[in-house]
Amino acid sequence: MKLAILFGGASFEHEISIVSAITVKEKLSRFDLSFIFCDQDHKFYMIDGAKMKAVTFSRGEHRKMPQIVLTNGGFEQRGLFGSKKYEMPVLNLIHGGDGEDGSIASLMDFFNIPFIGPRKEASMLSFDKHYTKWLAASLGVKTLPYEILRKEDKRAVATAYPFIVKPARLGSSIGVSIVKEAAELDYALDVAFEFDNVLVIEPFIAGVKEYNLAGFSARGEITYSIVEEPQKADFLDFEKKYLDFSRSGNVAEASVSDTLVQQLRTAFKTIYTPLFEGALIRCDFFEIDGEVYLNEVNPIPGSMANYLFDDFSGCIQKLLGSLPDKKAIRVQYDYIHSISQAKGK
């Protein structure tokens, strides 16, 4: 079964996308895989599978490999004497900007390429933590209280200390700080504003229980992963998460009650349906006083959360067989015809 892994991108998470792709390569060895690298200038390269190592990209060796371009139905390698076409479904594994902000989804849809990954609306609503709050609220899924701070606003925060400051549109903990007292505020805001003009501020609850659950919908039903209780210090910083993206061994299932599993699955399903069709996503939750709170949605989780599934290859195969259809719009020119006729032309 053919599948192209699309990775890289003009994103703060470019490097972890490379790590993710290398990890997924091992886990999907059953597939006939191709590797398409999107560099930071949005050039695409077809990467030799044997060269799928981090240093290939950091040393710029990908530039010696064939450059390809988007074309209707796939990618194309142009040469002096004709062109070679690559037509296969794509697994969008570009984390952060490009991959999760709706750009890649728009490109795949526009060029009519079937793909695994969030569609453009799902991307936009999950990429921005502020919009995820709106989405969750509209669906009745609880999230922590929050406030929004924009770069042009006064640096006044109403949330009580300690709180957590997050750039609205970044994953992988980039630019995130816990602020324990007023003296730490300015620095934390400076750091976060380096990455985004909009910040989300939430109470920081030390020792809160966290649970991750991944899943996807295929043939009308959701396949859930096991529930994981992620290891953490205060929270995972970028470097720890970076290593996290190369996870491939299976993890231990969290020892949680059936009731909690059911609560997590219900919340997952509410968020997933129907926006995230076509994607395998991971939702990160808090549990507070027996209730489940959505922390964030990862529409393209690190290494596709492969380590949470027993049969990851089987899951991807199942998902590939159940990608959402695009509704074709056929233009009939009825209005122009009727107006031209009325004008006697």
Place this chain on the structure above:
Amino acid sequence: MKLAILFGGASFEHEISIVSAITVKEKLSRFDLSFIFCDQDHKFYMIDGAKMKAVTFSRGEHRKMPQIVLTNGGFEQRGLFGSKKYEMPVLNLIHGGDGEDGSIASLMDFFNIPFIGPRKEASMLSFDKHYTKWLAASLGVKTLPYEILRKEDKRAVATAYPFIVKPARLGSSIGVSIVKEAAELDYALDVAFEFDNVLVIEPFIAGVKEYNLAGFSARGEITYSIVEEPQKADFLDFEKKYLDFSRSGNVAEASVSDTLVQQLRTAFKTIYTPLFEGALIRCDFFEIDGEVYLNEVNPIPGSMANYLFDDFSGCIQKLLGSLPDKKAIRVQYDYIHSISQAKGK
């Protein structure tokens, strides 16, 4: 000054986009214009300005004109002996799907082409009337109360009759009905569900005052159009709106109090800033008991609402000189370098 008008698209509003483009051509004769037609299969054609007539497209004559493709920085016409590049800013005039749903914005950004039009987030939030409600609520701009009905829901509506049923993601009144009594409900829902799986239902207020206001931001300040009180029957249906898209003569300013103008401008500015930078938008408002309610945001208004501006050419020129910058992300491969070193590779 060079400018390409991009129009057409795989959209229910394909035909009115053609009408819009023809109208704007006349109004921007001061520019060195090109015309790029996107057909319903997402092929692009460079249209001869002399052939900018509706029948060119309804008869399929555009297919005899040069086909062009997206490339970094612009469009490209490929030939046997090399290719010709077109590099100029683009005015996104694709109404509805593609143009207003974030696809074209994603493409322009991805291929690094400067453009007039809503960026991808602004597109997504204004294209879907449901999300526009979320946006307005978060900014403290009033809208009518509403409920959402999905295709899979029971056909039970809580809003009192009469109410208005709208597909969430279509402009130009397509699929919109006023439902005056229970007997009319099923048909109205059938019609609306032809176009979208999600409907927005709002109370219908007969004779409510409507006001339209267009504008854009350039060099840090907003240029407002005059306020128009649109002519209407019960509401504009598609055929009337279609003709509406070819408007080019200036309209009379609504005779409204300075207070109301100020209220409308304040609401406009609140919605516009900072999401809509780079776009000329039209906001349609209701006035009820001295208060202003946002009805909808048109991020690519019909014929760019040229008829609401005294000096439309001057406006477009000003906007072109003030398009938002994209923040470039440079990848340094710091993490891969440090990890490779740690591994001794």
